Amino acid sequence: MPVIYKKLPYNSAAHNKIRDGVNSRWQFSRERMSSRYAAWADAEDQALLYVPTREIEAQRKALKAQGKPQFVTVNVPYSYAQMLAAHTYWSSVFLSRSPVHQFIGRHGYAADAEQAVEAIMDYQVQTGGALLPYYLWLHDVGKYGMGVVGTYWDEELHRVTEIVKEPVQFMGVTIPGSERKIKRTIEVPGYKGNRVYNVRPQDFFPDPRVPLSRFQDGEFVGRYVEVGWNFIKKREAAGYYFNIAELERSTPSNWRRDTGSPRNQLPNQSRGLASSGQSGGTPHTKLDYVELLEMYVELIPRDWGLGESTYPEKWCFTLGNGTIVIGCWPLGLNHNKYPFDIMEYELDAYGLFKRSMLEMLSPLNDTLTWLFNSHFYNVRKMLNDQLVVDPSRVVLKDMADNQAGRIIRMKPAGYGSDPRTAISQLQFVDVTQNHLTGDARAVMNLMAQLSGVNENIMGMINQGGRKSASEIRSSNTYGGNRLKTNAEIFSAQGWAPHAAKLLSSTQQFYDQEQNFRIAGNLMDRANAYVNVTPELIAGAYDFVPVDGTMPVDRQAQAMVFGELMKQMAQFPQIMAEYDVNSIFGHVAQLAGVKNIQQFKIKVSPDEQLRKAALGGDMVALSQGGLSELNRGNTARPNAGAGKVTASPSPTRV
Numbered sequence: 238m239p240v241i242y243k244k245l246p247y248n249s250a251a252h253n254k255i256r257d258g259v260n261s262r263w264q265f266s267r268e269r270m271s272s273r274y275a276a277w278a279d280a281e282d283q284a285l286l287y288v289p290t291r292e293i294e295a296q297r298k299a300l301k302a303q304g305k306p307q308f309v310t311v312n313v314p315y316s317y318a319q320m321l322a323a324h325t326y327w328s329s330v331f332l333s334r335s336p337v338h339q340f341i342g343r344h345g346y347a348a349d350a351e352q353a354v355e356a357i358m359d360y361q362v363q364t365g366g367a368l369l370p371y372y373l374w375l376h377d378v379g380k381y382g383m384g385v386v387g388t389y390w391d392e393e394l395h396r397v398t399e400i401v402k403e404p405v406q407f408m409g410v411t412i413p414g415s416e417r418k419i420k421r422t423i424e425v426p427g428y429k430g431n432r433v434y435n436v437r438p439q440d441f442f443p444d445p446r447v448p449l450s451r452f453q454d455g456e457f458v459g460r461y462v463e464v465g466w467n468f469i470k471k472r473e474a475a476g477y478y479f480n481i482a483e484l485e486r487s488t489p490s491n492w493r494r495d496t497g498s499p500r501n502q503l504p505n506q507s508r509g510l511a512s513s514g515q516s517g518g519t520p521h522t523k524l525d526y527v528e529l530l531e532m533y534v535e536l537i538p539r540d541w542g543l544g545e546s547t548y549p550e551k552w553c554f555t556l557g558n559g560t561i562v563i564g565c566w567p568l569g570l571n572h573n574k575y576p577f578d579i580m581e582y583e584l585d586a587y588g589l590f591k592r593s594m595l596e597m598l599s600p601l602n603d604t605l606t607w608l609f610n611s612h613f614y615n616v617r618k619m620l621n622d623q624l625v626v627d628p629s630r631v632v633l634k635d636m637a638d639n640q641a642g643r644i645i646r647m648k649p650a651g652y653g654s655d656p657r658t659a660i661s662q663l664q665f666v667d668v669t670q671n672h673l674t675g676d677a678r679a680v681m682n683l684m685a686q687l688s689g690v691n692e693n694i695m696g697m698i699n700q701g702g703r704k705s706a707s708e709i710r711s712s713n714t715y716g717g718n719r720l721k722t723n724a725e726i727f728s729a730q731g732w733a734p735h736a737a738k739l740l741s742s743t744q745q746f747y748d749q750e751q752n753f754r755i756a757g758n759l760m761d762r763a764n765a766y767v768n769v770t771p772e773l774i775a776g777a778y779d780f781v782p783v784d785g786t787m788p789v790d791r792q793a794q795a796m797v798f799g800e801l802m803k804q805m806a807q808f809p810q811i812m813a814e815y816d817v818n819s820i821f822g823h824v825a826q827l828a829g830v831k832n833i834q835q836f837k838i839k840v841s842p843d844e845q846l847r848k849a850a851l852g853g854d855m856v857a858l859s860q861g862g863l864s865e866l867n868r869g870n871t872a873r874p875n876a877g878a879g880k881v882t883a884s885p886s887p888t889r890v
Contacts (some may be wrong), residue, residue, distance in 0.1 A: 243543075245562050246484040247528055251542050256562050257542065259532045259554050262442075262457045272371050273590050277438055279383050280595045283317055283602075284380045298715035309611075313606045315681060316598035319690040320379040323594060323720055326694060327375045330724045331732065331783055337362050337371070338736045339781040346776055351771045354778055357743060358736075361430040365391075370433045374580065377438065380726070382593030384580045385436040386731075387460065388738055390746050393427030412754040429747075431739045436460050436577065442532075448589055450730060452712035458575045459532035469527055469557075477555075478564050484527065484557045533568065549573070573743040580731035582723070598684055605680045612672040625662040629653075630659040689719025707735060721784075726781040736780040747771055798824040 243251040245252040269544065283502060331337070342351055370386055376382035398420060433731065444455025452458055472478045486678035532554050538544035543552065543565075551573060555564030570576070583591035627635060630651025651659055685691040752766045802820065805811045 243565070244479045245565060247480050247561060252480075252562050254542060256553060256556065256560065259459075259530065259534070259556055260530060260559070261773055262444075263459060263530060264532065266442035266445055266459070269589065270439075270442060275372065275759040276593075276596055279599070280382075280593055282379050283314070283599070284320070284593045290885050302637050310610050311606070312624050313602065313609050315605055315684065316595050316602040316688075318341060318695060319598065319684065320594050321694040322690045323688065323723075324379055326690075326722055327378075327727065328372060328721045329818075331375065331727070332368065332371060334783070335359075336503060337368075338739065340740065341781055343777040346778075349767060350773055350776065351778070352755050352767050353773045356755050356767050357430075357747070357769050357774060358739060360738065360753050361743070364428060365430050365432055367431075367433040369436050372436045374731075375727075377435070378580050378582050381438045381583045382591045382596065383438055384731070385438065385441050385577055386735065387434050387436055387577050387736070388742070389432050389434075389576060390430070390742050391432045392429045392746075395425045395427050396422055397425055398422045429749075431742055433465055445589055448585075448587060449581060449591070450579070450586060452579060453574055453734075457532060458577060459530060460577075462529050462531065463526045465526060469563075472564075477566070479563050480557075480563050481517075484561050484563055487558045488525070500523075527725040528558050530559065531564075532556070544565075570738075570742060571745045572738050574734070574738060576738065578731050578735040578738070580727045584726060594688055598688060601680055601684045601687070605677055605684075608669075608672040608677045608680065613670040615667055617671045618665070623665065625661045625663060627659040630654065631656075677728070689723070694720065703783045733780045733782060740774075740778060744771070744774055747774070831857065 243257065272365050295834065338355070338358045340351060340354045368401065374384040374386050399422075400418050402416045402418055404411045405417050406412065434816070440460050442458050442459045442461070443449060443452040449457045469478060469481060469484065473481050527533050533551060534554065535549050535551050536543075537549055538546045538552075541552075551568040552567055553564065553566055554562060557563045568576075581591045582593055583597075585591055624636065626633065630648050632646040632648060635645040645656075645660070647654075647659070747769075750768065750770045753769050755765055755767050761766055798820065802817070802824070805817070
């Protein structure tokens with residue numbers, strides 16, 4: 238539905254006041270954020286395994302072109318491998334839960350209410366496509382030191398155009414055998430729920446007067462984004478944007494194109510097709526992109542000309558191509574928070590920026606790279622001939638021949654003399670032989686101590702003898718203690734407030750009744766769905782925090798349950814207190830069998846069998862007739878008579 242508070246005519250006093258207010262806050266934030274752009278660009282280089290071309294590399298390529306191949310320097314991406322191992326750990330901790338967002342009622346709600354909340358949230362995560370942004374969110378934390386995601390409520394309405402045939406009518410009468418083709422457009426409702434998207438750190442502009450861990454306490458926060466023209470038209474039709482005619486006459490000005498790493502940006506000529514001759518000569522090509530700055534500001538409406546209230550409110554403004562205000566509306570969310578969430582890698586309550594894992598490990602990784610390359614440079618030096626030659630007795634031109642099987646000729650002055658006295662090989666000692674065995678191992682151990690990512694976390698088993706499954710499992714548990722603390726911080730700083738925003742927006746905007754599958758791998762198949770209504774999900778719910786530990790090995794759990802069931806069989810009093818059938822199904826699902834429920838025998842109730850016998854649809858196999866049914870016997874089909882017959886004993890079914 239339309240949300241525009243009021244339209245601001247382009248270049249009017251109200252328009253220019255808001256434009257200047259938004260731009261001044263963006264420039265204020267950018268001055269501080271730009272101090273991190275170089276570090277983030279270096280992190281992108283390391284994450285992409287990027288090797289910059291230096292002067293020595295250019296010389297190497299030139300020698301190779303001349304038929305003199307040279308060796309290349311190798312960058313050891315050990316810090317990158319550690320970051321990927323940490324990302325795997327965090328992804329397993331946060332995204333292996335089913336559902337991902339788990340809630341518990343704060344005031345003791347019924348179990349069906351909690352199931353309804355988790356079911357609709359799981360639907361939004363799975364169908365709303367939130368899993369990929371979550372993976373990238375965790376990846377950005379390790380790469381940049383911070384990860385940012387944004388959220389918004391989306392109600393899709395697809396317009397589908399098709400060509401259909403209809404009979405031709407004349408004066409209201411259908412002409413037989415005649416038809417024509419017409420174009421018909423229908424509106425089809427699509428996904429309705431929260432959307433999650435990633436924000437590149439270079440495109441994020443918070444209030445620099447507060448640390449990023451408390452960015453919600455700042456006066457403003459914004460982001461830069463580039464969108465296509467169709468996105469602008471859709472938002473205009475939905476009632477969010479105005480001044481589109483002025484925006485259409487403008488062109489992208491690259492007003493902040495100098496930020497961030499150039500390797501993550503497209504060249505200007507590839508951003509639109511205006512230079513390709515496909516624009517049709519129009520002033521603004523619809524195939525071009527539009528630069529948007531979305532800024533959320535906590536303001537006093539009377540000071541901004543947006544009302545008479547003097548109490549601070551949160552508003553959202555959108556600037557197109559840096560100069561045109563195309564969006565202006567109050568935030569209107571019940572949680573009254575900026576629609577962004579941040580996670581940081583390093584724990585610090587006072588600094589504006591925190592270091593990333595790659596940045597912390599960069600000096601040690603450079604040392605490891607030097608140890609690796611210095612050793613192989615020394616080996617290459619030993620492999621090359623280092624000779625002392627008497628030029629009066631040996632042809633030097635033959636010595637310069639690098640081909641295999643070369644012949645070195647003696648000069649006439651050396652005829653008859655011992656060639657070994659004219660040519661002598663210098664002796665070398667490999668002073669770098671300990672670089673890869675001892676020094677490199679010491680540096681890698683130091684990197685593991687600094688990052689908490691040891692060889693067990695990286696999937697490599699420690700050397701030294703045979704290892705049992707329990708020993709390997711225990712070493713992985715101990716190795717994840719450091720990463721466990723990071724995960725707990727991520728849960729408190731990012732995931733808990735993020736889940737709270739998602740649930741609050743769902744409670745505010747969800748207005749229909751619909752069945753959703755109950756979230757969780759071990760749900761009861763007989764009651765696999767819950768009817769979710771706005772009244773059922775109302776109330777206060779708390780996000781179940783992530784404790785930072787890896788999910789328990791399901792195969793190990795299945796083995797434990799199997800041993801318990803063997804022991805239970807020896808004690809009838811224990812068997813009487815537990816539902817063995819449910820335990821068996823639980824163990825089967827832990828072992829990976831997902832369809833165990835379809836093999837269960839469905840036994841008909843006795844009352845249903847009695848009615849079937851009285852109606853003549855079933856006959857008894859024994860002489861007891863219906864008396865056998867009264868004792869609770871089951872039924873099976875009689876193939877010969879085509880009727881259901883009563884079996885005298887359940888063991889014969």
